[in-house]
Amino acid sequence: DQQVKQNSPSLSVQEGRISILNCDYTNSMFDYFLWYKKYPAEGPTFLISISSIKDKNEDGRFTVFLNKSAKHLSLHIVPSQPGDSAVYFCAASVDGATNKLIFGTGTLLAVQP
Amino acid sequence: DTGVSQDPRHKITKRGQNVTFRCDPISEHNRLYWYRQTLGQGPEFLTYFQNEAQLEKSRLLSDRFSAERPKGSFSTLEIQRTEQGDSAMYLCASSPWGTSGSRVYNEQFFGPGTRLTVL
Numbered sequence: 417d418q419q420v421k422q423n424s425p426s427l428s429v430q431e432g433r434i435s436i437l438n439c440d441y442t443n444s445m446f447d448y449f450l451w452y453k454k455y456p457a458e459g460p461t462f463l464i465s466i467s468s469i470k471d472k473n474e475d476g477r478f479t480v481f482l483n484k485s486a487k488h489l490s491l492h493i494v495p496s497q498p499g500d501s502a503v504y505f506c507a508a509s510v511d512g513a514t515n516k517l518i519f520g521t522g523t524l525l526a527v528q529p
Numbered sequence: 530d531t532g533v534s535q536d537p538r539h540k541i542t543k544r545g546q547n548v549t550f551r552c553d554p555i556s557e558h559n560r561l562y563w564y565r566q567t568l569g570q571g572p573e574f575l576t577y578f579q580n581e582a583q584l585e586k587s588r589l590l591s592d593r594f595s596a597e598r599p600k601g602s603f604s605t606l607e608i609q610r611t612e613q614g615d616s617a618m619y620l621c622a623s624s625p626w627g628t629s630g631s632r633v634y635n636e637q638f639f640g641p642g643t644r645l646t647v648l
Contacts, residue, residue, distance in 0.1 A: 420571075450636055459533070459620055459639035460572065505571050516562065516585065517637060519571030 419443045420508050422520035430528050435493040437523050439506030442487065446508040450517065451480060451491045454503045463504075464491070496527045533640035535621050541646045542611055549607045550643045554623030561604050562637060563596055564620040565589065572620055578604060579626060611647045618642045 421440045429435045437451075447468040452460035466473040466480045466489070473480050479492045493500055503524050507517040534553045542548050554561045559580050564572035575594070576586045580601035590596075593611075598604040608615055622637040 452639075457641070459622075459641045462636040462638065465636055507571070516574040516577060516587075517564075517572070518574070521569065521571050 417442075418521075419446075420506055420518050420520040422504075422506055422523050424523050425521070426524040426526070428526045428528060429496045431498055432495045435491075435496045435500065435525055435527065437491040437493075437504050437506075437525065439489050439491075439520055440487060441489075441508050443508070443510070443518075444487070445510045446518075447511065448509045449480070449482060449489050450507045450509070451478075452505045452507060452519075453500075454505060454522070460505060493525075496525075498527050498529050501525055501527045533621055533623050533638055535619075535640040535643050537643055538641060539644050539646075541648065543648050544613060545610055547607065547609045548611060548645065549605055550619055550621075550645075552604045552606070552621030552640060554603070554621070555638055556602075558623035558625050558638070559601065560624045560626045560637075561598055562622040562624075563604070563606050564622065566618040566620060566642070567616075575606075608645075611645075613647045616645055616647045618644050 419442050450465040451463040453463050454460045464475050464478045464480050466482050471482050482489045503522045505522045506520040509515050509517050536551045562577040563575040566572045574587050575590050576596050578598040581598050593609045596606045620639055620642045622639045624637045
């Protein structure tokens with residue numbers, strides 16, 4: 417039972433354009449959502465998070481949008497840079513981020529120069 | 530202290546052997562988590578500790594797996610009688626947690642992982 421789904425295994429974007437990565441979830445008890453970036457042979461690196469009381473959180477080039485009614489969140493990267501090329505994981509948690517995280521399967525983002 | 534460290538980074542073993550991995554969390558973090566990641570999947574939760582207490586274990590953690598955090602600092606994950614299906618990346622993460630009982634929203638910081646290959 418995949419509670420967090422990332423339906424796009426890969427995404428290719430031109431440098432300078434917007435990257436939009438999507439994530440859907442099924443468990444309505446999730447109240448905290450995070451995005452992680454992962455390079456090969458490294459552990460996931462935290463990018464940005466959002467609690468269920470908000471619908472948007474912004475940090476520099478990264479913005480996360482949460483649509484609770486649709487059980488959908490997205491990560492926008494503007495402008496995209498070649499160094500953003502990595503696997504992006506969406507994760508969700510019940511009772512805040514300090515409990516176990518449920519991860520999606522990841523989306524491989526390739527930013528073309 | 531610059532982050533979560535894990536040792537070893539790579540481990541190759543033969544089926545049936547026992548292996549042990551170590552994780553050193555960020556020093557002020559009292560929660561420590563173990564995850565497992567296989568090819569094409571996201572990390573899957575295995576277990577977590579608050580200080581030395583193991584608070585939750587996933588059903589993925591069979592009786593061949595045992596985790597400890599004896600003094601509330603570093604943690605070890607042992608796999609006994611390894612099987613080829615145990616081949617994966619084992620990730621450790623840590624986070625702070627408020628003791629007031631109020632909810633604290635803090636991300637988990639991951640280490641580089643230990644890649645296990647069982648032949």
